[in-house]
Amino acid sequence: MSVASWVVIFWKAWLLRRAVADVARGTALFWQSASIDDARQALPAFDRNALVLPLVEATQHPAPGPLGASGAPAVQLTRVLRDALHGVLHRLQFGQVLLATVGSTAPFVGLLGTVWGIYLALTGIAAAGQISIDKVAGPVGEALIMTAAGLAVAIPAVLGYNIFGRVIARIEADLEGFARDLRDLLAGAAA
Template sequence: MSLPELFTQGDAVTKFVAVLLLLMSVASWVIILWKLRLLARAGRDVARSTAAFWQAPSLAEGRERAAALDREALVAPLIDATGNPAAGSLAATGDRSQQLTRLLRDALHRVLNRLQFGQVLLATVGSTAPFVGLLGTVWGIYHALTSITGGGQVGIDKVAGPVGEALIMTAAGLAVAIPAVLGYNIFGRLIGRIEADLEGFARDLRELLVGHGVASPEARP
């Protein structure tokens, strides 16, 4: 029996489990495909845009060169964050070094939140999908056994078919969970590398502005 046949012939619990696994699979694959594109572009662009920035003669020119190569807008927000905070606000208190630390830290957190988006969903699907499939299997085996015992004499040939059909739900749960787990682990490593590059750039940018008294560029939308 195929999974569609098991769904059409199953009861409400079986259908609920099948629909839930389908939704989890679709959601995880959407995130996987989106993050593949995002991280592939980000891994190349961060290195290229930061290199272009440091080769520029000024901060304003460096910002323009970096933005031209920064398709995912990961580096430009850090440069834009180095502007002066609003006068009279708590963000404007302290010396320039403290202000830059706060501004760059907040900008870095916003950028990293974009990179981390979807990781929680992949982790949740990877950890729960096998148990959802197991729930469907246990429920299917229970109903298979109750229907068999109600039919008189029970033989292994009568048990093997219904039990094997119920095990399809376990296989479906694993099929949903494995791509999510692999995606979570692979993306975690890629995000870690990009995060290290961005943190290094933010630290170097702060030292440049504080140590050499370079004027910050005007933030652009």
């Protein structure tokens, strides 16, 4: 659990650091472009994690649907942008479940080790027929180490989950605002 958590923590830290910069650069490039087609051509070089680009590309060839065919292009555009946004957010949130699971279960695994160590200490006392510090110290010391190991695994996972959750929420808000502005731009151009 520790190795998996640290791999996800380092990978997500790298990914989200780039994603924050990509969203800022991608949206700025889009709004500075002369046309949507110019932005579609320029974005791949600046949007390495493909966060803004899928939203722009989704507006290029929206799939016809019952609402689009019935004369509600704004509704269809909203649906296409929402689907593209969900795809981007799904990629950003990858690994969050692992961190949450490790953060919530690792202390209990450590606790299981603690209980097992105390059980061994008590069976050692029972087998010896007398209480001595050497029969108790070893298993109880191991039990305390198991508790510390469980916490050492859980704490980074919980911290990573919380920090990355905040960064993802900020990116999500930026992308939702961009999608809303893009929808308003395209809906206004169609009207």
